[in-house]
Amino acid sequence: MDLGLNGKVALVTAASRGLGRAVALRLAQEGARVAICARGKKQLEKTAAEIVAQTNQQVLPIQADVSDPRAADSLIRSTVERFGRLDILVTNAGGPPPGQFLELTPKDWEIGARLTLMSAVRLLYATVPVMKKQPESSILAITSIAVKQPLPNLVLSNSLRLSVIGLIKTLADELAPFSIRVNGICPGWTRTDRVDQLLRDRAERKLTTLEEEAAEVAIDIPLGRMGTPEEFAKAAAFLVSPAASYITGVSLLVDGGMYRGVM
Numbered sequence: 565m566d567l568g569l570n571g572k573v574a575l576v577t578a579a580s581r582g583l584g585r586a587v588a589l590r591l592a593q594e595g596a597r598v599a600i601c602a603r604g605k606k607q608l609e610k611t612a613a614e615i616v617a618q619t620n621q622q623v624l625p626i627q628a629d630v631s632d633p634r635a636a637d638s639l640i641r642s643t644v645e646r647f648g649r650l651d652i653l654v655t656n657a658g659g660p661p662p663g664q665f666l667e668l669t670p671k672d673w674e675i676g677a678r679l680t681l682m683s684a685v686r687l688l689y690a691t692v693p694v695m696k697k698q699p700e701s702s703i704l705a706i707t708s709i710a711v712k713q714p715l716p717n718l719v720l721s722n723s724l725r726l727s728v729i730g731l732i733k734t735l736a737d738e739l740a741p742f743s744i745r746v747n748g749i750c751p752g753w754t755r756t757d758r759v760d761q762l763l764r765d766r767a768e769r770k771l772t773t774l775e776e777e778a779a780e781v782a783i784d785i786p787l788g789r790m791g792t793p794e795e796f797a798k799a800a801a802f803l804v805s806p807a808a809s810y811i812t813g814v815s816l817l818v819d820g821g822m823y824r825g826v827m
């Protein structure tokens with residue numbers, strides 16, 4: 565199926581590694597020009613060069629920390645200056661600090677809110693006026709399976725990501741008259757570098773191996789394994805593409821069946 569992404573312009577934030585990188589690469593493979601951002605210049609430029617080498621598409625790397633209140637405006641401005649338009653926004657950021665409620669402080673909540681909620685809010689304020697002039701635009705927020713099923717030791721993620729879902733569900737309604745679709749995508753266990761590091765830490769603590777820890781995680785997943793960033797990216801590319809023209813306001817789980825609830 566042709567997703568209809570050829571010639572589109574996309575901004576994917578937090579995309580030098582992991583899920584963001586995989587989504588940017590997939591969109592470029594489908595013919596989109598992409599802007600990507602991350603905090604570290606070296607890895608960002610390496611990723612941009614890899615995407616260009618694999619797809620021959622134009623890629624704009626922009627060094628930015630999405631938790632910086634000034635980042636959103638400058639990201640959108642740079643993307644539009646370079647490519648003349650913006651059809652697709654994929655909001656992503658690093659995960660908020662882990663911890664149980666009593667281990668964290670209100671200050672941690674403020675840091676987490678800046679990273680997880682306000683980065684998306686500011687990106688949307690900067691993006692919507694541009695997209696309103698361009699019907700058939702699309703926004704996708706990367707969240708987590710935590711919005712369906714709270715995860716242990718992640719109270720900030722469990723709480724703040726639900727605000728993002730409330731935001732996109734509301735905007736799906738408010739922006740539909742402008743033909744702007746707004747969706748969320750919720751990864752379950754997906755084998756990125758960050759997940760490998762987490763499993764390595766667990767293995768060190770428990771005197772096991774990384775693969776033993778990966779196998780233990782997989783016990784709870786009906787498909788019997790973690791997902792790959794590429795599998796996640798295919799679902800994300802579909803949701804932002806014209807092929808999903810009648811889908812707005814959903815939060816799609818990409819979790820190998822791990823969430824057992826019916827709703």
Ligand code: NAD
Nearest residue numbers: 578580581582583602629630657658659708753754756758
């Ligand atoms: P990752 O650490 O592999 O990649 C994160 C990317 O974001 C990197 O490119 C990093 O440079 C960039 N980044 C981090 N903080 C940033 C900031 N403040 N500004 C700009 N760029 C920033 O992580 P991942 O596994 O790809 O996860 C991406 C998001 O999805 C995270 O929020 C994570 O919590 C969430 N998530 C991941 C999984 C999973 O299994 N991988 C599951 C559920 C939720």
